[in-house]
Every structure is written in C-alpha cells, then in structure tokens.
Amino acid sequence: MNRECSMILLLMAEDDPEDQMLVRKAFAQAHLANDLTVVNDGEELMDYLHRRPPYEQAIRPDLILLDLNMPRKDGREALREIKADPLLRSIPVVVLTTSSADEDILRSYDLGVNSYVQKPVTFPKLVELVTELGKYWFKIVKLPPHGE
Amino acid sequence: MSASEPGGPGVRPDHPAAVEQLAAENDHLKVRVAVLTALEQRFRAILYGIGDGVVVTDLRGRVQQMNRAAESLTGWTEAEAAGRLVHEVFKIVNEHDRREVENPIDKVVREGAVAGLANHTLLIARDGTERAIADSASPIPGSTGAPGGVVLIFRDVSAERQAAKALRDSERILADILESTLSGYWDWNIPAGTEYLSPAFKRMFGYEDHELPNAPETWQKLIFAEDLPGVLDVFRQHVGTHGRAPFYNEIRYRHRDGSTVWVICAGRVIEWAPDGSAVRMVGCHVDITGRKRTEALLKTALEDVQRSNRELEEFAYVASHDLQEPLRKISSFSSLLVQECGAAVSADAREYLDHILAAVKRMQALINDLLQLSRVATRARPFAPVDLNETLREVLEDLDARLKESGGTVTVGPLPALDADAIQMRQLFQNLIANGLKFRKPGEAPVVQVRILEADANANRAVLCVEDHGIGFEPRFEERIFGLFQRLHGRQEYEGTGIGLAVCRRIVERHGGRITAEGRLGDGATFRVELPMRHANLKEGDAT
Numbered sequence: 271m272n273r274e275c276s277m278i279l280l281l282m283a284e285d286d287p288e289d290q291m292l293v294r295k296a297f298a299q300a301h302l303a304n305d306l307t308v309v310n311d312g313e314e315l316m317d318y319l320h321r322r323p324p325y326e327q328a329i330r331p332d333l334i335l336l337d338l339n340m341p342r343k344d345g346r347e348a349l350r351e352i353k354a355d356p357l358l359r360s361i362p363v364v365v366l367t368t369s370s371a372d373e374d375i376l377r378s379y380d381l382g383v384n385s386y387v388q389k390p391v392t393f394p395k396l397v398e399l400v401t402e403l404g405k406y407w408f409k410i411v412k413l414p415p416h417g418e
Numbered sequence: 419m420s421a422s423e424p425g426g427p428g429v430r431p432d433h434p435a436a437v438e439q440l441a442a443e444n445d446h447l448k449v450r451v452a453v454l455t456a457l458e459q460r461f462r463a464i465l466y467g468i469g470d471g472v473v474v475t476d477l478r479g480r481v482q483q484m485n486r487a488a489e490s491l492t493g494w495t496e497a498e499a500a501g502r503l504v505h506e507v508f509k510i511v512n513e514h515d516r517r518e519v520e521n522p523i524d525k526v527v528r529e530g531a532v533a534g535l536a537n538h539t540l541l542i543a544r545d546g547t548e549r550a551i552a553d554s555a556s557p558i559p560g561s562t563g564a565p566g567g568v569v570l571i572f573r574d575v576s577a578e579r580q581a582a583k584a585l586r587d588s589e590r591i592l593a594d595i596l597e598s599t600l601s602g603y604w605d606w607n608i609p610a611g612t613e614y615l616s617p618a619f620k621r622m623f624g625y626e627d628h629e630l631p632n633a634p635e636t637w638q639k640l641i642f643a644e645d646l647p648g649v650l651d652v653f654r655q656h657v658g659t660h661g662r663a664p665f666y667n668e669i670r671y672r673h674r675d676g677s678t679v680w681v682i683c684a685g686r687v688i689e690w691a692p693d694g695s696a697v698r699m700v701g702c703h704v705d706i707t708g709r710k711r712t713e714a715l716l717k718t719a720l721e722d723v724q725r726s727n728r729e730l731e732e733f734a735y736v737a738s739h740d741l742q743e744p745l746r747k748i749s750s751f752s753s754l755l756v757q758e759c760g761a762a763v764s765a766d767a768r769e770y771l772d773h774i775l776a777a778v779k780r781m782q783a784l785i786n787d788l789l790q791l792s793r794v795a796t797r798a799r800p801f802a803p804v805d806l807n808e809t810l811r812e813v814l815e816d817l818d819a820r821l822k823e824s825g826g827t828v829t830v831g832p833l834p835a836l837d838a839d840a841i842q843m844r845q846l847f848q849n850l851i852a853n854g855l856k857f858r859k860p861g862e863a864p865v866v867q868v869r870i871l872e873a874d875a876n877a878n879r880a881v882l883c884v885e886d887h888g889i890g891f892e893p894r895f896e897e898r899i900f901g902l903f904q905r906l907h908g909r910q911e912y913e914g915t916g917i918g919l920a921v922c923r924r925i926v927e928r929h930g931g932r933i934t935a936e937g938r939l940g941d942g943a944t945f946r947v948e949l950p951m952r953h954a955n956l957k958e959g960d961a962t
Contacts, residue, residue: 292750393754
C-alpha cells in the first residue's frame with residue numbers, strides 16, 4: 271500500500287514450507303507487498319548473504335526474519351555469524367520462532383538480535399503480528415541505508 | 419603305759435610302796451586327763467568352728483558328734499542326732515533320679531578308705547529343704563590302728579552350682595547369639611600377638627576352623643588392602659582415647675571363592691596396661707553383605723527413577739512444544755479456508771470448520787496446561803524465605819480483573835513466612851483463589867478467605883486454608899478434583915481444563931507438604947494446605 275514499503279526487501283529463513291506459506295499469506299493480508307525472499311535453512315541464508323552460488327545476484331535484504339530451529343545450520347548459529355560479521359551485522363534480524371524458552375530468548379538477545387517474536391498460534395494473530403512488524407520496521411524505524 | 423595298768427597283777431594296794439606308786443600314778447593320770455581334756459576342747463573348738471558340716475560316727479554308722487554347720491545343713495541338733503543312724507540324719511539323693519545315694523560312711527566302713535561323694539547329690543534336711551552338697555568321708559583310726567569311726571565332711575555348694583550354671587548359661591547364650599546371627603568372634607592379645615578367631619569368623623570367609631591360624635595376620639591378609647589402613651586408624655583412635663572413640667568399621671573381606679564379604683567389625687579393649695596401651699581386645703564380625711547389596715540396588719533403583727522422572731519431565735516439555743506445531747497449522751489453515759472459501763462452502767461446512775477451530779483451541783489449552791504442570795519440576799527454583807503476605811498481595815493484583823468482573827472479594831488474614839519457591843507459591847494461591855472465584859453460585863458475588871490455621875515452628879509446619887462459599891462439591895470427589903484434567907462440570911457451565919488443582923498438588927508435594935479439599939455440595943469448599951516452614955537443605959545464599 272505504501273510505495274516506499276515495496277522497495278524494502280525482506281529475507282525469511284524458515285525450513286517449514288507451511289510456515290513459509292502462512293507468512294506469505296499473512297503479509298498479503300496485511301497488505302505488505304514487500305519483496306519476500308525465502309531460504310530454507312541457515313546455510314542457504316549465509317550463502318545468500320555472502321552471494322555464494324546460486325545467490326550471485328542476491329540483493330542485500332533490509333530485514334531478516336529468522337527461525338531458530340532449522341536443519342543443517344540453525345538460526346542460533348546463523349545469528350552468531352551475521353552479528354559477528356562487520357558487513358552483515360547492520361542488517362536488523364527478527365527471530366520468529368515457536369520457542370518460548372528463556373534460554374533461547376536470552377541467548378538471541380545476547381547474540382545481538384533486534385527483536386524476538388514467538389509465532390502466534392492462530393492465523394488471525396499472525397496477520398496481526400505481521401501488520402505490527404510492518405508498521406514498526408517499515409514506517410517507524412529508520413533502516414540503515416543501502417550501499418554501505 | 420596305758421590307763422588300764424594301775425592295779426595290775428602283783429601289786430598289792432596295802433603295801434606302802436605300792437600306795438606311793440599308786441598316788442604317783444594317779445597324779446600322772448590327772449595330768450594326762452588334763453592334757454586330754456585340753457586336746458579334746460581344742461578338737462571340739464576346731465570341729466565346731468569349721469564352716470563345713472562335720473559328722474562323726476562310729477563304725478556302725480551311729481552319729482556321735484556333729485558341728486553347727488552340720489546342724490544347720492541337716493536340721494538336726496547334735497543332741498537329737500546323737501546315737502541315730504547317719505542315714506536318718508544325713509539323707510542324700512541323686513538330684514536327677516532322686517534315688518538314694520550310697521552313704522559315703524558305708525563305703526568307708528566297707529573299704530576302709532577315703533570316699534568322695536558322687537556329683538549332683540542333694541542333701542534333704544529334716545524340714546525337707548534340699549541343698550546341693552559336696553562331701554567326703556574318711557576313716558578315723560582307732561587305738562588298735564583299725565578304723566575306730568568315720569568323719570563325714572560336707573558343704574553346701576548350691577551357690578557355687580548356681581554361679582557355675584549362670585556362667586554356663588551365659589556362655590551358651592553368647593554362643594547361640596553369635597551362631598544364630600552368624601557372627602564371628604575375635605579375642606586379640608595385643609602384646610602377645612595372638613588372636614583367637616572363632617569358627618564362625620573363619621566360616622564367614624569360607625574356611626574351616628583348622629584351615630586358618632589364630633593370629634592377627636589371618637584377618638590382615640583377608641581384608642581388602644585398601645580397607646586395612648582405615649581399620650588401623652580407627653583402632654589407634656580407640657586406643658588413643660582410652661576406648662572413648664568406638665571401634666566400629668564397615669569393611670570388605672575377600673571370601674575364599676573370590677567374592678566380597680562386607681563385614682561390620684566392632685569391638686573394644688577390655689584390658690589396659692598401666693602405661694595406657696591396649697592388652698586385650700575383643701569384638702565381633704557381622705556379615706552385612708546382603709545389606710550392602712540391597713543398599714547398592716536401592717541406590718541404582720533410585721537413580722533409575724530419578725533419571726526416568728527427569729526424562730519424563732523433559733518429554734512432557736518437548737512434547738508440549740512439538741505438539742503445538744501441527745495444531746498451529748490446523749488452526750491457521752482452517753482460518754485460511756474459512757477466509758478464502760467461506761463463500762463457496764455450505765453453512766454446515768462452515769460450522770464444521772468452527773468446531774475444528776474450537777477443538778484446536780482446546781487442545782492448545784490442554785498442552786499449555788501440561789506444559790505448566792511439567793514446569794513445576796523443570797522450572798523449579800531453590801527454596802528461599804518467602805513472605806506469604808507479599809505473595810498474596812501479588813496474587814490479588816494479578817486477579818484484579820477477575821475480581822472486578824465477578825464482584826468478588828478476597829479476605830486475607832496475616833500469613834507466615836516460610837521457605838519455598840516464591841513463584842510456585844504465587845501460582846498455588848492464584849490457582850486456589852481463582853478456583854474459589856470461578857465456582858461461585860450464579861448471581862452471587864464470590865467471597866474467598868485465605869487464613870492460617872496453624873503455624874508451628876517447632877513442628878516445622880504451617881497449615882493454611884483457602885475457603886469459598888460457592889457451589890462446592892460432593893465429598894466423594896475430594897480426591898478426584900486433584901487429578902489431571904479432572905472436571906466435575908461441563909465445559910459450557912465452567913470453563914477450564916481441570917489442571918489448576920493438579921498443579922497445586924504438585925507444587926505442594928514438591929515442597930514436602932500436603933493439600934486436601936473438603937467439599938460441601940451447594941455450600942462451598944475448603945482447601946487445606948500444609949507446608950513445612952523450614953527446609954534444612956537451603957543452599958547458602960538462597961536466603962538473600
């Protein structure tokens with residue numbers, strides 16, 4: 271709905287295809303027509319961010335939605351790598367996970383996550399959450415400029 | 419020269435020389451009589467002074483003399499007994515068959531030699547009193563050298579016999595105890611370096627009595643090498659404290675068949691040298707291999723239970739998380755279905771979808787509750803002092819919305835402080851009070867009272883009660899309401915999964931307490947919570 275919003279690139283790391291679909295649907299219902307790119311695990315995420323094949327043409331995302339429990343490389347490891355990398359750490363990361371375990375929350379913030387959000391249990395709640403996320407990250411917050 | 423000589427043949431009494439001689443002889447006789455009288459007095463003094471009974475008879479067995487000891491043992495006085503047959507005065511029988519025993523006097527008369535009495539002889543006194551006696555009889559030489567009489571000497575041995583019997587009894591009792599408890603006995607002469615080891619001692623390790631020498635080296639070789647220094651240390655302390663430090667060890671020995679024998683070795687020094695060193699020490703060996711085995715089994719079983727409990731808690735926690743996932747999908751896609759195809763499906767189909775969504779919601783609530791229950795253990799915090807007044811203030815703040823909505827009131831009396839998990843105390847009272855508010859009578863503002871029934875620091879017990887005046891329940895459900903997912907009402911009447919009181923019970927039990935309920939159908943319910951006030955195992959720093 272907002273032209274500026276549509277310029278913003280979202281990257282989601284999520285292994286569950288159903289969750290990928292639900293988040294896409296929620297974004298649609300929240301009228302956030304952003305470019306939503308999906309990778310399936312932490313390794314793909316890092317490949318994408320480092321523009322390794324097959325992501326040579328990848329565009330740097332403005333925000334990463336990160337699941338914690340994924341195969342091969344999970345969200346915790348990916349988060350540590352992103353926040354340890356001087357070129358990547360300015361990209362805001364929002365953890366979106368089913369886990370409400372204290373140690374996951376603490377560890378994520380410790381590693382430098384920007385927000386930690388638990389996946390809502392119903393679809394209407396997910397739409398609500400995505401709407402709020404969109405409002406916050408794409409309207410309220412000033413994101414770091416492209417081409418650092 | 420004998421007393422019969424004066425006036426002998428050839429002496430004429432009218433002869434003056436003879437008269438003189440007679441007078442001289444008379445004087446001589448007087449002296450002799452005096453000497454004899456003195457001797458007899460001396461003899462009688464000795465005879466009557468002797469502590470043993472003495473009876474003198476002639477060769478026909480007739481009593482001539484008896485001393486005081488004999489009088490008191492037989493019950494006859496010397497005067498009464500004199501001239502009577504000794505069998506009458508000195509009646510003896512065998513103590514076992516009660517047959518008359520041959521009188522030793524008869525034997526002396528017959529054999530002319532000293533006769534001892536057979537064992538187990540009872541003397542029956544004149545009044546019927548029976549006494550165990552020991553005696554002997556000897557011939558008294560007469561003037562011609564042949565026996566002139568018999569002297570019978572006897573004494574009461576009942577006290578000795580009793581003491582000997584008591585000693586035998588206690589020895590037998592000790593042996594029986596040692597044997598029946600399969601205990602070994604040892605008796606160590608420390609300076610001599612010798613040690614008696616009882617047969618049971620050796621049997622405990624698989625050896626016959628003759629197969630092991632009675633020496634301290636025997637056990638020092640059989641004991642586990644790593645257990646020996648400890649025993650010697652305990653021994654040194656026992657001796658060093660002059661026996662005040664007990665000599666007690668639980669140690670291992672190697673059985674002949676190679677197995678391990680666990681033994682309690684306890685004893686004490688019973689004889690000390692003047693310089694304070696130990697001379698003699700005695701003690702026991704008790705086989706506790708069975709007990710040690712049971713202890714080990716119990717320990718393993720306990721560890722198994724603890725591990726499986728832990729695994730169960732982890733399982734419940736993980737399952738609760740993972741179970742949520744498919745539910746989230748069912749719920750989300752059902753919503754999408756309604757949204758995107760709502761117009762295309764029938765009214766019935768829409769209703770089915772609503773049922774699916776409602777069921778999912780309920781299932782999610784159940785899983786959350788299960789998670790809450792498992793958290794009583796997995797999210798447990800160490801006990802620390804908790805002021806329940808503060809806890810209740812927080813609970814009432816949390817329940818504020820529900821109180822306003824129901825118009826209810828909660829009265830809280832002064833409450834004690836106790837060692838507990840503060841978060842769980844809050845959960846406990848929140849659940850109990852919420853329960854009281856929920857099951858109110860329709861159209862009536864609920865009143866819940868929280869008060870203390872008893873706070874006894876000595877008994878380490880605080881008893882609190884949470885009481886409401888709501889709909890109550892039948893007394894037969896008093897136990898059931900604490901069960902997992904147990905409900906007494908339909909979901910339409912009162913919402914909830916039936917987990918609240920199960921969580922309460924878990925919390926109270928984790929604190930080592932008890933929770934019971936008393937229901938009055940149509941007249942409210944009282945929950946009684948009993949909690950220990952202090953927990954000894956508070957870790958350092960928990961109190962802050």
